[in-house]
Amino acid sequence: MMGMHVDSLRIHPLKSGAIRHLTASGVRRSGLVGDRAWMVVDGDGECVTARTDRALFTLTAEPLPDSALRLTSRVGDVVEVCRPAADAATVAVTVHRRPAAPGLIAADAAQALVRSTLGRDDVTLVACSDPTQRRLHPEFSHEGDTTAYADGYPVTLASLASLRELQRLGAGDLPIDRFRPNVVIDGDLDPFAEEQWTRVTLGENSFRVAKGVDRCSMTLLDPQTLRTGPEPIRTLSRHRKWEGKTWFCIHLIPELADDQTTTLAVGDLVSIA
DSSP: OOSEEEEEEEEOSBTTSOOEEESEEEEETTEETTTTOEEEEOTTSBBOOTTTOGGGGGOEEEEEGGGEEEEEOTTOOEEEEOOOOTTSOEEOOEETTEEOOOEEEOOHHHHHHHHHHHTOSSOEEEEESOGGGOOOOGGGOOTTOOOSSSSSSSEEEEEHHHHHHHIIIIIOSOOGGGGOOSEEEESSOOTTGGGGOSEEEETTEEEEEEEEEEOOGGGGBOTTTOOBOSTTHHHHHHHSEETTEEEEEEEEEEOOOTTOOEEEETTOEEEEO
C-alpha cells in the first residue's frame, strides 16, 4: 500500500473532555504526550466520562509547560492548575473498573470548576501519577506496555477511507471526532484494511496493533450540541457487528523504550510491515 499519510492528530488532555487538535505530537510508550493525563473520578475512584456526564465535553483542557493544565469552561471560566507534586495526596482510581495508576489530587480551584461544570460535589480531578504503574490486558499487549487514563490502550487510529465507507452505508455526514481517535490516516487504502494489520509505521514510529475498538454509546453524543442520535451505532450494528459488539478504529501500542520520546506529525507517511 503506497501513498498513505497521517491526516490529523488529536489528544484529549482531560479524559472525556474537549478534543485538542495538533499538527505534531511527542510519542512515548504510554501514547501521545499529554493524552488523557488527567481524569475526573467519582467518590469510589472510578472514572467519570461523558457517557454519563455530558458536560465533560464542554471542558477545554490545554496542556501547559511542566505538565500543568489550563481548564476553560463553556461559559469562559478559566483555571490554571499545576501538576501536583509527586508526594501530593493520591487516590486509587479505576478506568471502567480496571485498576490504573493512582491519581494525584489537583488543587481546590480546579476542583471547584469541574464540580460546578458537572453539577456534582462527589467528583475529583486527578493527574496520572505514573503511567508505568498501569498494566494492559495481557492478551493484547506485552510486558511493560502501559498507558495513562485511556480506556485500554495507548493510541487509537482511525482511517478516513473506513469513515467514508461507514457514511456510504448509512451513517450520513458523521465526523471522525465522534470516535475520538488520536491518529487519523488517509490515502491509498481500502476501507477497514487497517483491521488486518499487525504493525504499522507512522513517520519514524513503529506501533504494534493491539486489537480493534469496540464502540460504546459515547459515539452517539454530538460534542457540540450534547444531543444524541442513532448514528453511528445503528449503521455499525447493521454492518460492523460481531461478538456482540460494534467495531471501528484500531488500538496501537508504541514500540519504544520507557525513557524514549519521538515525534509524530501531520503529513508523515504511513507504511505497513
